[in-house]
Amino acid sequence: MTTIQFPDKLKWGAATASYQIEGAAKEGGRTASIWDVFSHTPGNVKNGDHGDHACNSYHMYKEDVQHLKELGVDMYRFSISWSRVIPDGTGELNPEGVEYYRNLIQELIENGIEPMITLYHWDLPQVLQEKGGWENRETTEAFLAYANAMFQEFGGQVKKWLTINEPWCASFLSNYLGIHAPGKTSLQAAVDVSHHLLLAHGKAVQSFRDLVPDGEIGYAPNVGWLEPYSPNQEDIDACKRGMMWQKEWFMDPVFKGTYPETLVKLFAEHNATLNMEEGDLEIISQPIDMMGINYYTGSLGRYKEDGGLFQVEEIALDERRTDIDWPIYSEGFYKTLTDLHQTYGDVPIYITENGACYNHGVEEDGKVHDKERVDYLKQHLTALNRAMEAGVPIVGYIVWSLLDNFEWAEGYEKRFGIIHVNFETFERTRKDSYYWFKETVENHSFER
Numbered sequence: 001m002t003t004i005q006f007p008d009k010l011k012w013g014a015a016t017a018s019y020q021i022e023g024a025a026k027e028g029g030r031t032a033s034i035w036d037v038f039s040h041t042p043g044n045v046k047n048g049d050h051g052d053h054a055c056n057s058y059h060m061y062k063e064d065v066q067h068l069k070e071l072g073v074d075m076y077r078f079s080i081s082w083s084r085v086i087p088d089g090t091g092e093l094n095p096e097g098v099e100y101y102r103n104l105i106q107e108l109i110e111n112g113i114e115p116m117i118t119l120y121h122w123d124l125p126q127v128l129q130e131k132g133g134w135e136n137r138e139t140t141e142a143f144l145a146y147a148n149a150m151f152q153e154f155g156g157q158v159k160k161w162l163t164i165n166e167p168w169c170a171s172f173l174s175n176y177l178g179i180h181a182p183g184k185t186s187l188q189a190a191v192d193v194s195h196h197l198l199l200a201h202g203k204a205v206q207s208f209r210d211l212v213p214d215g216e217i218g219y220a221p222n223v224g225w226l227e228p229y230s231p232n233q234e235d236i237d238a239c240k241r242g243m244m245w246q247k248e249w250f251m252d253p254v255f256k257g258t259y260p261e262t263l264v265k266l267f268a269e270h271n272a273t274l275n276m277e278e279g280d281l282e283i284i285s286q287p288i289d290m291m292g293i294n295y296y297t298g299s300l301g302r303y304k305e306d307g308g309l310f311q312v313e314e315i316a317l318d319e320r321r322t323d324i325d326w327p328i329y330s331e332g333f334y335k336t337l338t339d340l341h342q343t344y345g346d347v348p349i350y351i352t353e354n355g356a357c358y359n360h361g362v363e364e365d366g367k368v369h370d371k372e373r374v375d376y377l378k379q380h381l382t383a384l385n386r387a388m389e390a391g392v393p394i395v396g397y398i399v400w401s402l403l404d405n406f407e408w409a410e411g412y413e414k415r416f417g418i419i420h421v422n423f424e425t426f427e428r429t430r431k432d433s434y435y436w437f438k439e440t441v442e443n444h445s446f447e448r
């Protein structure tokens with residue numbers, strides 16, 4: 001047996017998101033978000049699932065906090081439902097909505113768990129979508145007002161903040177590929193949304209410096225790794241293009257104050273122009289205190305002339321896939337982390353999401369034997385440890401997810417939790433992976 005030992009300074013956490021776990025969609029003054037509309041539109045979500053009740057965490061947050069306390073983690077990453085705290089998208093705060101998050105934060109702190117808030121985890125108020133949503137530059141001002149209100153309400157107790165979760169998903173997956181809300185299929189819309197998300201991020205970072213001067217703020221891009229299928233230059237270039245879409249497009253503006261020219265040109269060739277105003281990039285490239293990285297999967301990449309926008313096709317390294325059919329590629333995690341460090345320097349990195357979809361149910365012994373998830377976590381935490389030893393400044397690892405939850409267009413069938421949720425009774429059952437993660441956190445190490 002080999003021991004994988006982590007430095008004591010590495011923080012451990014678990015993550016969720018508002019639309020995926022809260023439920024109470026029409027309670028406490030909350031109004032519809034784009035995900036309420038999208039999930040209630042037939043055909044958009046598997047099995048017609050939606051987030052009306054989700055994990056019922058709006059009513060069960062105290063139990064969730066107890067699971068976190070007994071897990072022994074340092075921090076809990078959750079997101080705020082914008083339409084719960086500001087039902088009109090702009091203007092008045094909803095006291096009931098604010099009170100829910102104040103109670104959650106209080107419960108966490110009283111149980112020795114540090115809150116990490118994600119301001120935008122995809123659930124834009126529908127009221128704002130009806131005014132153009134993120135395609136409308138004005139939404140960046142609405143986001144700033146929402147962020148400021150949250151900084152003022154919770155900045156005294158909450159010192160770790162993320163502005164935007166997975167901007168690639170919230171822009172291209174949602175407005176070009178049409179797979180997530182609002183389900184558009186316009187490259188121009190996606191390019192506009194991606195820029196406005198980054199602009200909103202920069203405006204919030206600027207304001208955060210005044211409102212929470214002792215806090216840390218960042219954002220949480222998602223990245224996948226594409227390893228060239230062969231040493232042929234066309235395969236190497238195809239992989240660079242494919243990864244640029246999630247990596248350089250969302251990181252160069254923040255860390256270098258520029259967009260990658262290759263993609264600006266590629267989008268223009270497909271009639272999608274980057275519409276910026278003077279000063280936008282200065283706002284976007286405000287220094288941040290940390291970067292969240294969400295990593296799940298990777299594969300080999302090979303040039304394919306008719307391989308879509310980036311002329312690349314993905315080929316799984318081997319047949320092992322999770323139950324959401326994503327290849328398992330922990331070496332890609334190591335390569336992603338070392339590549340980011342080489343490209344963007346010593347910005348502290350939180351792994352804000354890493355985890356696997358396995359759809360085990362509760363067995364007759366009342367347990368959930370998700371060995372495959374434990375194996376996935378062992379492989380990826382080994383890769384993380386290698387990256388730390390290679391000098392990558394990783395400061396935290398936050399597993400996705402604490403609970404099985406609403407996995408967007410895949411609905412409830414796809415389970416990422418270390419805790420099983422019965423979506424009829426809302427009963428929580430700790431999986432084998434919960435107990436393995438608890439021991440790993442406790443010992444800062446595991447055997448493999």
Ligand SMILES: CCOCCOc1ccc(-c2cn(C[C@@H]3NC[C@@H](O)[C@H]3O)nn2)cc1
Nearest residue numbers: 017166169173177179222294296353407408
């Ligand atoms: C190119 C074609 O691609 C078709 C599908 O494309 C994707 C890509 C990525 C995802 C995806 C889902 N998740 C997990 C969530 N992260 C945030 C949290 O809320 C988790 O639920 N991350 N990425 C889904 C679909």
